[in-house]
Amino acid sequence: MLLEVAELAVDLMTPGGSRRVVDRTSFSLDEGESLGVVGESGSGKTMTALALMGLTPEGARVSGSILFEGRELIGLSEEAMQQLRGDRIAMIFQEPMTALNPLHKVGAQVAEPLVLHRGLTERDARGRAVDLLERVRLAEPERAARSYPFALSGGERQRAMIAMAIGCSPRLIIADEPTTALDVTVQARILALIDGLRSESKMAILLVSHDLAVIAGHCDRVIVMYAGVIMESGPVQVVLHQPRNPYTLALLEARARPGAPRRARLKTIPGAPPAAHERSVGCPFAGRCALTVDRCWTTPPPEVGFGANHVSRCHRAGEVGFGR
Amino acid sequence: MTLPVRFRPRGGLSLWLGAVLVAALVAAAAVSLVWTPYPPTAIDIPHRLAAPSAAHWFGTDNLGRDVASEILAGSRISILVGVVAVGIGLGFGIVLGLIAAFSKGLVEDGIMKLSDFVFAFPALLSAIMLTSTFGPGVVNAIVAIGVYNVPIIAKLTRATANGVLSREYALAARAAGRGPIAIAVDHVLPNIAPALIVQATIQFAIAILAEAALSYLGLGAQPPQTSWGKLLADAQNVLYNAPRLALYPGVAIALSVLGLNLLGDGLRDALDPKLKARS
Numbered sequence: 001m002l003l004e005v006a007e008l009a010v011d012l013m014t015p016g017g018s019r020r021v022v023d024r025t026s027f028s029l030d031e032g033e034s035l036g037v038v039g040e041s042g043s044g045k046t047m048t049a050l051a052l053m054g055l056t057p058e059g060a061r062v063s064g065s066i067l068f069e070g071r072e073l074i075g076l077s078e079e080a081m082q083q084l085r086g087d088r089i090a091m092i093f094q095e096p097m098t099a100l101n102p103l104h105k106v107g108a109q110v111a112e113p114l115v116l117h118r119g120l121t122e123r124d125a126r127g128r129a130v131d132l133l134e135r136v137r138l139a140e141p142e143r144a145a146r147s148y149p150f151a152l153s154g155g156e157r158q159r160a161m162i163a164m165a166i167g168c169s170p171r172l173i174i175a176d177e178p179t180t181a182l183d184v185t186v187q188a189r190i191l192a193l194i195d196g197l198r199s200e201s202k203m204a205i206l207l208v209s210h211d212l213a214v215i216a217g218h219c220d221r222v223i224v225m226y227a228g229v230i231m232e233s234g235p236v237q238v239v240l241h242q243p244r245n246p247y248t249l250a251l252l253e254a255r256a257r258p259g260a261p262r263r264a265r266l267k268t269i270p271g272a273p274p275a276a277h278e279r280s281v282g283c284p285f286a287g288r289c290a291l292t293v294d295r296c297w298t299t300p301p302p303e304v305g306f307g308a309n310h311v312s313r314c315h316r317a318g319e320v321g322f323g324r
Numbered sequence: 325m326t327l328p329v330r331f332r333p334r335g336g337l338s339l340w341l342g343a344v345l346v347a348a349l350v351a352a353a354a355v356s357l358v359w360t361p362y363p364p365t366a367i368d369i370p371h372r373l374a375a376p377s378a379a380h381w382f383g384t385d386n387l388g389r390d391v392a393s394e395i396l397a398g399s400r401i402s403i404l405v406g407v408v409a410v411g412i413g414l415g416f417g418i419v420l421g422l423i424a425a426f427s428k429g430l431v432e433d434g435i436m437k438l439s440d441f442v443f444a445f446p447a448l449l450s451a452i453m454l455t456s457t458f459g460p461g462v463v464n465a466i467v468a469i470g471v472y473n474v475p476i477i478a479k480l481t482r483a484t485a486n487g488v489l490s491r492e493y494a495l496a497a498r499a500a501g502r503g504p505i506a507i508a509v510d511h512v513l514p515n516i517a518p519a520l521i522v523q524a525t526i527q528f529a530i531a532i533l534a535e536a537a538l539s540y541l542g543l544g545a546q547p548p549q550t551s552w553g554k555l556l557a558d559a560q561n562v563l564y565n566a567p568r569l570a571l572y573p574g575v576a577i578a579l580s581v582l583g584l585n586l587l588g589d590g591l592r593d594a595l596d597p598k599l600k601a602r603s
Binding site: 059102 | 428497
């Protein structure tokens with residue numbers, strides 16, 4: 001296994017006391033595999049991704065275990081983490097408009113990790129940067145390398161970000177909503193590019209998204225997060241076609257469907273995710289869930305297995321999905 | 325190839341007027357290093373309090389010294405005080421501000437509380453305190469004014485650096501494995517430089533004013549050095565006989581401060597990305 005995360009928890013210190021934003025999540029990722037992390041805003045997806053990079057905000061407490069290439073990352077010194085970041089683990093960010101420094105040329109920014117981790121001279125790294133920009137299929141890579149970020153379109157900037165991420169051939173790429181800020185046609189091309197790079201070099205991808213269609217098309221397995229808890233996990237086709245968790249089901253039903261009647265309203269999930277202080281000891285989805293029973297408020301839901309690594313965390317997992 | 329927006333010449337009247345006035349100040353100081361109409365300290369009692377003429381453009385003072393020469397020589401002190409006091413402010417302020425922005429927690433609180441503490445004293449009062457404790461003189465005046473600049477620059481650096489650090493490219497740089505010092509130098513400093521340049525210009529003007537005030541009170545430049553504040557104090561003694569003597573240093577101070585303020589305003593408009601015209 002390339003990455004094994006066990007019982008990962010992240011607590012944020014807030015003026016109102018500590019707040020658990022990621023709650024005992026466990027998952028693993030193999031070489032060349034693509035894992036999707038899906039959930040609504042505030043579900044802990046991004047915090048999970050940042051915890052893997054050791055980039056959680058100041059004052060956050062991270063506990064549990066993150067084994068990467070057999071090495072424990074939690075408790076690793078900042079210097080050791082700096083050597084891993086950008087070299088073995090790289091990250092692609094959501095906002096290509098702000099993820100590049102407006103004051104440096106694109107080529108120099110793409111070259112940065114190579115100078116840092118591979119000890120290349122600035123000159124050699126510039127040359128390699130042009131190759132990388134070509135590899136992410138940027139038209140006119142030479143011109144792009146000499147440009148400042150403002151001169152590139154959103155899609156071009158995201159390609160430049162990907163070039164920056166793959167420079168040192170990382171084994172794991174964490175993509176946090178890589179296409180959310182782009183329009184749909186560009187989205188498809190960027191995702192196809194990431195897919196292509198993955199199969200070329202056997203990188204593993206952790207794709208964080210709130211978009212089920214993106215996850216369905218580009219991931220092998222998926223974990224569904226809600227209020228910091230993994231509600232369901234398993235192979236993408238199984239989870240999205242035969243969900244065994246009411247939350248996954250609700251997410252699927254809240255999608256817009258092509259061909260739906262004109263005035264049909266989108267289904268929504270009633271209520272809002274629980275704030276930290278109103279979390280019950282039981283299931284975080286209790287109350288918003290149509291299947292809520294007394295037990296959901298008082299007892300944490302158990303993990304129920306459905307074969308082929310398909311796991312749902314729900315008291316009534318067995319009753320979900322029938323009749324579909 | 326089109327130039328990036330920020331390199332296009334921009335800025336209105338205030339930028340150019342300010343630049344011209346500041347250039348005149350610098351030129352006056354530079355010229356006075358090699359040439360003044362008369363030695364600024366040469367006393368000529370028979371021709372004391374002479375009216376302006378071809379020989380003495382601004383006339384002479386009550387000891388017969390050539391006022392034009394004294395004004396020229398005085399500009400040197402103004403520039404020296406401005407450069408060094410702002411330099412002290414930038415040198416310590418930027419470092420402290422960056423440490424505060426990167427460290428967070430107790431260190432940040434400590435630095436900011438200390439800044440507030442220094443900030444709480446009126447600048448001129450603390451300068452008078454320092455110069456009366458360590459003795460009058462230009463060096464002590466410079467240190468006093470410089471110390472007052474440190475918390476201003478530190479606060480500005482911390483606030484703007486925090487803004488940059490919350491941008492995604494700062495996180496992206498960390499994700500690429502860069503350390504805090506590299507991020508500070510490559511990403512934070514270039515992005516906060518415009519705000520610092522503008523503030524430094526304003527502080528320069530304030531430093532000139534403060535030096536004039538200290539010298540006027542006899543706590544700054546000491547004879548045989550001359551400074552605009554000292555010229556004002558000398559002129560006060562003969563205010564009824566020759567009021568014009570107070571006018572020259574007064575106008576010189578006013579024009580310098582006006583020039584620096586206009587330059588600062590102009591630079592703010594030219595460098596502030598929020599005011600940038602979308603072209």
